[in-house]
Amino acid sequence: xxxxxxxxxxxxEIDSFYxxxxxxxxxxxxxxxxxxxxxxxxxxxxxxxETIFNEQNIPYLFYAIKGFEADINxxxxxxEIIKKESIDVVVGIGGGSVIDVAKASSGICNEREPxxxxxxxxxxxxxxxxxxxxxxxxxxxAEVTPNxxxxxxxxxxxxxxxxxxxxxxxxxxxxxxxxxxxxxxTAASGADALAQAIEAFxxxxxxxxxxxxxxxAIQLIGKSLIDAYKRPMDLxxxxxxxxxxxxxxxxxxxxxxxxxxxxxHCIGVRYRISHGMVCAILLPVVMEHNLDSALEKYAExxxxxxxxxxxxxxxxxxxxxxxxxxxxxHMELDKKLSNFGATTEHIDEIIEKSLxxxxxxxxxxxxxxxxxxxxxxxxx
Numbered sequence: 416x417x418x419x420x421x422x423x424x425x426x427x428e429i430d431s432f433y434x435x436x437x438x439x440x441x442x443x444x445x446x447x448x449x450x451x452x453x454x455x456x457x458x459x460x461x462x463x464x465e466t467i468f469n470e471q472n473i474p475y476l477f478y479a480i481k482g483f484e485a486d487i488n489x490x491x492x493x494x495e496i497i498k499k500e501s502i503d504v505v506v507g508i509g510g511g512s513v514i515d516v517a518k519a520s521s522g523i524c525n526e527r528e529p530x531x532x533x534x535x536x537x538x539x540x541x542x543x544x545x546x547x548x549x550x551x552x553x554x555x556x557a558e559v560t561p562n563x564x565x566x567x568x569x570x571x572x573x574x575x576x577x578x579x580x581x582x583x584x585x586x587x588x589x590x591x592x593x594x595x596x597x598x599x600x601t602a603a604s605g606a607d608a609l610a611q612a613i614e615a616f617x618x619x620x621x622x623x624x625x626x627x628x629x630x631x632a633i634q635l636i637g638k639s640l641i642d643a644y645k646r647p648m649d650l651x652x653x654x655x656x657x658x659x660x661x662x663x664x665x666x667x668x669x670x671x672x673x674x675x676x677x678x679x680h681c682i683g684v685r686y687r688i689s690h691g692m693v694c695a696i697l698l699p700v701v702m703e704h705n706l707d708s709a710l711e712k713y714a715e716x717x718x719x720x721x722x723x724x725x726x727x728x729x730x731x732x733x734x735x736x737x738x739x740x741x742x743x744x745h746m747e748l749d750k751k752l753s754n755f756g757a758t759t760e761h762i763d764e765i766i767e768k769s770l771x772x773x774x775x776x777x778x779x780x781x782x783x784x785x786x787x788x789x790x791x792x793x794x795x
Contacts, residue, residue: 417620420669421559425588426587426588429590432549434587438585443544444473445500446505447476447505449493449508450478451480451510460508484690485512485515485563487531487566489516493517497544514563519576521544546581546584547584552600553608554606555607555608556608556611556664556667559586559661561577562577564680573683590657593657603695605636605643607691608636609640610676612636612659613698614676616716618671620777625665630715632659639655641745673775674780677778695748696752700793716732752795
């Protein structure tokens with residue numbers, strides 16, 4: 416029997432950000448606010464956060480992650496603060512990397528084993544402290560998932576730490592917070608969200624429930640992302656993409672993903688390419704490679720995106736792939752891995768890590784060494 420699980424309380428409304436202090440008091444008294452440098456400091460949101468917490472006399476500390484990826488060193492630093500300062504609730508305000516650091520920190524802080532053990536496939540067994548997530552980009556869906564994707568750059572490893580104890584308590588989806596996302600971030604994070612929705616839909620772990628969620632996500636993201644990209648202050652488009660990203664996460668956290676994400680993590684960390692960009696490069700090629708293994712569903716995706724019907728299912732499915740390629744081209748995501756320094760030099764490492772990925776196990780076409788090589792070389 417396939418289960419559907421998601422215990423996160425989701426508040427999806429404009430300006431829900433201002434409900435954060437009251438929600439925080441429901442679960443804790445002293446707060447660690449994990450964030451990225453850009454959102455709080457460059458876009459003037461730090462004062463808003465300080466004001467709403469000061470008005471409720473809630474003690475808080477800020478922690479800014481050091482880079483643009485969820486780094487294992489940031490997680491260790493946050494856990495140190497949680498223990499030293501007796502923090503009892505964590506708030507993650509930012510993109511997927513920020514939320515993943517907040518999630519790993521809050522979820523693992525009470526474990527006896529060192530953090531690196533959980534980066535090596537040991538599942539956390541202790542309950543952490545409550546987490547509230549506030550996404551400022553529409554992409555990863557990390558605000559509602561029970562896993563955190565963490566990078567160890569010393570070892571060139573990017574892996575997911577997963578546990579049912581890591582589900583956030585609340586997720587606040589305030590599309591207004593995504594208006595300040597730069598165009599390139601809007602594009603790359605949106606490509607990640609679209610890839611997640613598509614992979615959830617064609618996953619061998621999909622169900623009727625996840626299919627409905629992922630199909631709606633494909634529609635919302637596929638038709639509104641270009642408007643959010645071209646007109647950053649188009650709040651309706653921003654809300655559609657954020658809601659779509661969230662629905663995709665609800666789907667894939669139950670159905671799991673596929674070869675795009677199976678390959679993206681190791682490629683991204685090896686060549687320092689943003690996750691969304693890697694997904695944009697891989698997605699059309701993986702879809703073409705999977706075509707005969709999930710033809711009906713790819714044809715359905717095409718109809719959702721284009722509203723066009725073809726008598727030939729394969730033509731219909733290819734039309735959807737072309738739609739995605741055109742969308743990515745309009746957002747300057749039509750790149751090759753070689754643009755970022757990728758070569759075949761590390762192909763053995765890419766093969767090994769890709770085939771070990773749990774995402775790869777849910778791809779509709781069974782991948783082996785030859786499939787990974789084919790997709791990687793097509794994307795170079």
